[in-house]
Amino acid sequence: MTQYDDSAVKEPLLQVDGLTMRFGGLIAIDNLSLVAGKGQITAIIGPNGAGKTTLFNCLTGFYKPTEGNLSFFHPAKTLQLQKLENHKVAQVAGVVRTFQNIRLFPKMTLLENLIVAQHNALMKASGYTFLGLFNLGGYAKAEKAAVEKAKYWLDQIGLTHRADEEAGNLPYGAQRRVEIARAMCVGPRMLCLDEPAAGLNPSESLELNTLLFRIRDQEKIGILLIEHDMSVVMKVSDRIYVLDHGKRIAAGTPDEIRNDPIVIKAYLGEDEDAELPPEIAADLAMRG
Amino acid sequence: MRVEERVEQGGWLGESLPPFIGLHRCGTPDFRGRARLSAGAGLEYFLQQMINGLTLGSIYGLIAIGYTMVYGIIGMINFAHGEVYMIGSFIAVIAFTLLSAAGIAAVPLGIVAVLLAAVFFTAVYGWAIERVAYRPLRGAPKIAPLISAIGMSIFLQNYVQLAQGARVKPIPPVVRGSFELLHLDGFTVRLTFIQIFIILTTVVLMIGFTYLITRTSFGRQQRSCEQDRTMASLLGVNVDRTISATFVIGAALAAVAGVMVTMYYGVVDFYIGFLAGMKAFTAAVLGGIGSLPGAMLGGLLIGLIEALFSAYFSIEYKDVASFSILILVLMFMPSGLLGRPEIEKV
Numbered sequence: 060m061t062q063y064d065d066s067a068v069k070e071p072l073l074q075v076d077g078l079t080m081r082f083g084g085l086i087a088i089d090n091l092s093l094v095a096g097k098g099q100i101t102a103i104i105g106p107n108g109a110g111k112t113t114l115f116n117c118l119t120g121f122y123k124p125t126e127g128n129l130s131f132f133h134p135a136k137t138l139q140l141q142k143l144e145n146h147k148v149a150q151v152a153g154v155v156r157t158f159q160n161i162r163l164f165p166k167m168t169l170l171e172n173l174i175v176a177q178h179n180a181l182m183k184a185s186g187y188t189f190l191g192l193f194n195l196g197g198y199a200k201a202e203k204a205a206v207e208k209a210k211y212w213l214d215q216i217g218l219t220h221r222a223d224e225e226a227g228n229l230p231y232g233a234q235r236r237v238e239i240a241r242a243m244c245v246g247p248r249m250l251c252l253d254e255p256a257a258g259l260n261p262s263e264s265l266e267l268n269t270l271l272f273r274i275r276d277q278e279k280i281g282i283l284l285i286e287h288d289m290s291v292v293m294k295v296s297d298r299i300y301v302l303d304h305g306k307r308i309a310a311g312t313p314d315e316i317r318n319d320p321i322v323i324k325a326y327l328g329e330d331e332d333a334e335l336p337p338e339i340a341a342d343l344a345m346r347g
Numbered sequence: 348m349r350v351e352e353r354v355e356q357g358g359w360l361g362e363s364l365p366p367f368i369g370l371h372r373c374g375t376p377d378f379r380g381r382a383r384l385s386a387g388a389g390l391e392y393f394l395q396q397m398i399n400g401l402t403l404g405s406i407y408g409l410i411a412i413g414y415t416m417v418y419g420i421i422g423m424i425n426f427a428h429g430e431v432y433m434i435g436s437f438i439a440v441i442a443f444t445l446l447s448a449a450g451i452a453a454v455p456l457g458i459v460a461v462l463l464a465a466v467f468f469t470a471v472y473g474w475a476i477e478r479v480a481y482r483p484l485r486g487a488p489k490i491a492p493l494i495s496a497i498g499m500s501i502f503l504q505n506y507v508q509l510a511q512g513a514r515v516k517p518i519p520p521v522v523r524g525s526f527e528l529l530h531l532d533g534f535t536v537r538l539t540f541i542q543i544f545i546i547l548t549t550v551v552l553m554i555g556f557t558y559l560i561t562r563t564s565f566g567r568q569q570r571s572c573e574q575d576r577t578m579a580s581l582l583g584v585n586v587d588r589t590i591s592a593t594f595v596i597g598a599a600l601a602a603v604a605g606v607m608v609t610m611y612y613g614v615v616d617f618y619i620g621f622l623a624g625m626k627a628f629t630a631a632v633l634g635g636i637g638s639l640p641g642a643m644l645g646g647l648l649i650g651l652i653e654a655l656f657s658a659y660f661s662i663e664y665k666d667v668a669s670f671s672i673l674i675l676v677l678m679f680m681p682s683g684l685l686g687r688p689e690i691e692k693v
Binding site: 171174175179241 | 570577578586
């Protein structure tokens with residue numbers, strides 16, 4: 060296993076170690092290791108088919124990795140995400156994701172979408188019994204708190220005035236923001252965003268940047284970001300990992316990545332006539 | 348002597364049975380036939396049929412909710428649901444028999460006790476059916492749980508037949524008496540107490556159920572699982588538990604229907620679930636499968652159609668009327684009255 064130097068990450072929250080995901084003969088992720096920090100925005104970029112979404116699917120329990128560990132540094136103890144049941148990834152670890160194609164509950168109102176995300180707190184308040192049906196015990200209070208939290212996040216994404224509309228009726232950009240707000244209502248320790256800027260216009264992109272900064276700085280949680288839109292990635296990321304064909308080919312700050320010839324090669328393709336500088340050629344050969 | 352003959356002779360329970368439309372395959376007295384001769388097709392006759400139809404429709408509606416909820420959440424027709432209702436009826440018979448053996452005469456209290464017992468035990472059956480027959484097939488091709496459901500239905504019928512015998516089980520009438528609403532031309536429009544009980548209970552349950560689904564945390568979980576199960580699970584909703592709860596609620600409503608039918612008709616057998624289940628399924632399809640208000644509406648409509656058809660056309664062919672509607676709806680209006688046309692997810 061190649062050892063990487065990820066000591067630049069001060070407060071690690073997620074540590075991926077030697078992750079491999081095979082689908083039959085296809086290797087989607089090949090011995091991938093990376094670290095994502097708390098209170099940081101960590102971007103994962105790479106050409107199509109690099110294994111970015113597969114990584115998310117492994118993190119959130121969709122796929123069981125063929126090999127490797129996904130350690131999550133929960134305050135109480137270190138969890139192995141690959142061993143958790145689907146709903147416990149959100150419930151226990153607090154890892155929540157959004158999707159490339161929006162997956163709101165289209166027939167529920169915005170407010171309901173945001174309250175569903177808080178149902179664990181509500182279940183706890185109702186003592187996992189029928190108390191909740193009759194508004195007994197601490198339930199009424201918990202539900203009020205849930206509504207307050209939902210309203211807070213609606214306010215953060217500027218959609219308070221549409222709280223009672225069905226989510227499916229909102230424009231695309233707004234739905235994207237609702238998805239992030241809903242994920243935040245779960246009370247995550249780590250937010251995984253799969254191409255949140257896809258299909259957004261430039262001004263919506265800017266709003267997204269602001270929202271991401273606000274989440275990072277106010278909530279102090281880790282954000283893991285898959286994104287193709289470099290204007291977003293380069294502006295918001297604290298650290299970037301570049302994947303190609305399931306392998307990690309580079310890591311660093313936006314500035315380091317921008318000037319990394321290996322990255323440029325992966326993105327722009329190789330000019331067959333051009334000679335690579337000898338140190339890079341050696342590096343490439345070493346990394347396979 | 349066959350059941351039909353005994354019932355027709357009015358000697359089933361030593362007295363004549365109340366006027367109603369048969370829900371069972373076993374015969375019922377041809378009350379309307381005689382009434383038609385004396386009163387013709389007057390308003391009061393129509394009124395009586397409406398009352399009978401509403402009663403019957405309430406029962407179909409309660410059962411139909413179970414079909415439509417399960418379809419909504421796991422996209423499968425639970426063909427064993429009729430059997431769940433049948434089991435509810437049997438538990439009611441057993442409970443009523445035990446109560447009368449214990450000499451408990453207080454009727455309202457007795458009915459509440461029977462309802463609770465039936466709801467509890469039937470809910471356990473509903474939970475177990477999902478656990479045994481459907482959960483292992485989650486993620487299998489859609490046809491697999493459907494076949495499993497049919498197998499479960501056959502299993503439950505035979506299980507009850509073996510455990511309780513193939514004969515019809517009677518209970519003495521629990522609630523007697525009626526209001527005479529109208530008396531015209533020798534025809535009396537009756538609203539029996541048991542009919543009032545059935546219609547009121549159904550209305551209360553449907554209001555409570557609507558509240559449960561639209562206003563509570565459980566309802567939100569249920570709807571979120573219905574719209575996108577994977578996403579719900581990613582938000583921390585325990586999808587398996589929500590599906591179990593859906594089966595439990597469906598079974599509980601079917602159990603109430605079973606208890607009421609037992610009180611209404613006074614007889615059950617191991618086969619009643621098949622026909623009642625198919626009718627309730629028709630009701631769910633008519634209302635729009637997956638739509639909860641649709642199931643309630645569809646149930647009432649099927650009850651009314653069946654009552655009116657047997658009153659004005661032919662009681663022998665009342666099942667033909669219901670199932671013709673099923674075919675017509677599937678051909679010309681597959682999304683039903685209140686259902687939304689299905690949009691294939693890409």
